[in-house]
């Protein structure tokens with residue numbers, strides 16, 4: 001679906017934003033692009049949808065070069081931009097009807113989409129009176145209204161409450177179930193773990209790591225087991241790697257003596273990978 | 285290839301622009317204002333009316349249409365809509381023409397309306413009845429010619445208005461460039477109209493349109509092509525240039541260039 005080879009990009013008269021980017025996305029996959037703010041995630045997306053045609057290297061989407069996309073491309077692609085792109089003076093329904101009318105292929109039903117995103121009540125309310133989360137959801141609906149085969153989502157769960165975020169994730173997984181290919185960026189590592197088949201970490205314009213979330217997590221090393229017990233009236237804490245518990249004699253002894261007061265594992269997760277590969281902080 | 289794209293996106297964009305600008309302010313206000321302006325001139329300056337009405341109308345159109353077009357584009361730019369149009373497959377030409385379409389309708393409405401009802405030369409009432417023979421003998425072609433020029437002129441100004449819309453990022457910048465555009469579009473026309481000096485050749489759309497409309501050939505209803513040829517040709521060239529500029533700027537706008545984009 002997407003092939004990118006040795007991609008370079010710089011904004012006019014600026015330092016390079018992207019360097020030596022190489023990856024591929026196959027049909028039916030959810031591909032995550034992660035990285036700190038300003039890493040170039042949105043820039044990479046804009047290149048892939050043809051908004052920034054002056055790049056170096058090769059970037060091909062659905063068999064077309066990204067600097068010369070044809071009309072057939074646009075009818076099969078949906079993009080959720082990071083800034084809401086909606087008519088403020090239109091109602092939610094009018095917005096979707098408008099964007100629907102730009103396509104000649106069969107589109108999703110507006111009422112169904114509003115219902116799935118929990119916006120039915122607000123369907124006839126002007127967008128200017130919407131909250132941030134409502135705009136985010138409507139913007140998502142706008143992006144996929146044409147029933148696209150390839151979907152780009154730039155931070156789709158940003159500004160959503162946990163319930164809406166979960167609903168949104170279900171919709172994204174539903175779209176994947178229909179065989180659609182999805183490329184998304186996010187700052188939420190949990191979402192990336194839940195949704196993405198593979199993720200690429202962008203750091204300082206380069207791909208710092210690319211693999212399935214699970215394998216990336218495993219590569220950062222085994223999880224640790226931390227337990228506490230009371231010894232002579234003083235609480236003690238010990239840590240041991242999960243794959244070496246059998247060799248920890250203190251642990252075996254305490255377990256047999258029923259003396260452990262608390263026990264938990266700290267699983268490595270994508271946030272750890274993020275900190276490791278980018279050497280930076282994770283945005284909330 | 286996408287099929288059946290001809291009508292729908294175009295109509296949707298056109299309608300969206302009307303909605304965005306607000307029904308009251310544009311649908312009716314524009315022709316009404318034009319009529320009111322011409323009526324005032326007719327009462328205040330009955331002598332100069334025949335000479336000035338059409339030119340004033342042309343200037344009014346050029347200015348009004350460029351302001352409306354820039355306002356609409358700025359609104360879309362602020363709401364990050366232009367990249368969304370782009371990704372929906374809206375081509376720069378179609379975007380530009382949907383903007384021009386509005387201007388053409390307004391030009392046709394107000395131009396015809398004012399020329400038809402306001403210009404004593406077009407319709408003459410003799411003994412309480414319309415002088416149809418005079419109308420058919422020459423006033424009708426004159427009217428069509430005037431309306432066509434009005435349309436072309438307003439389309440040109442919309443195309444040119446894409447330029448400040450692309451360049452400006454702030455409301456202040458837009459207001460400033462709107463003023464510059466107004467001076468550029470209407471200044472020479474006003475000068476041409478009011479100057480007591482012999483009027484030389486001025487390569488300017490508003491001037492050319494105004495001159496053509498009130499040229500002796502048209503006013504005396506003797507529509508011979510020869511004296512009109514040069515101004516018409518140069519005006520056509522100017523229109524092509526405007527279209528090219530408009531197409532370039534529309535392309536840049538849809539690609540999210542010129543700040544305030546998604």
Ligand SMILES: Nc1ncnc2c1ncn2[C@@H]1O[C@H](COP(=O)(O)OP(=O)(O)OP(=O)(O)O)[C@@H](O)[C@H]1O
Pocket residue numbers: 011012014017035036037038039040041042043044082
């Ligand atoms: N239009 C532009 N002109 C010049 N530089 C830009 C432009 N847009 C982005 N940049 C620069 O390119 C770099 C990458 O920006 P980009 O928007 O791709 O980051 P991002 O990874 O999407 O960040 P975030 O997570 O905050 O959305 C930044 O350093 C930014 O300053």
Ligand SMILES: [Mg+2]
Pocket residue numbers: 041042043082154
């Ligand atoms: Mg971004």
